[in-house]
Amino acid sequence: MTTEEIKNYLRIDHTLDDNLIDNLYQSAREYVKNAIDVGVDVETFTKYKLFERAALLLTAHWYENRLASVQTGGGTTSIPYGVTPLIQQLRGQYYYDKEREVNDNQPAK
Template identity: 35%
Template structure:
């Protein structure tokens, strides 16, 4: 299951070069897996357009968080916005 295309990710992050494509692909796979584990019946629920758009936004925000903080090397909790968006999607979208 693919929530975002690589083009959508690069547009969201405002990246117009190819040097980080492998990293972005890895982050995309990890963010998708994270959301699949965190949200029950994600694939089925993605059939609703509003839920799909909100999930795509959350996936973009997660990828941006990981991309922007990739050099810190330490694990930290997601910020309030990400946690809130995730909780809303878990509760029904």
């Protein structure tokens, strides 16, 4: 995803924060990847549309809230609610695909 696409999603029309946005997006991609499987390359997940959505949500959250945690109604949250269900869905799809790949590569009996 390009910086311009990310900025469009964030509704940013200046270039002052381009480096910050790129850094936040790359960090968000790593965060989501590590929540699923730290042993694989981040590019493994680019085939999943939910991966980019989760990374964008997290990037937007980090851009808008530049603190370690954000005070909300009844407590604090370090990541937006929508990211966690996306990670859970990605984790399920990733391990399902991984298991299918293993089963498809087993010799016929």
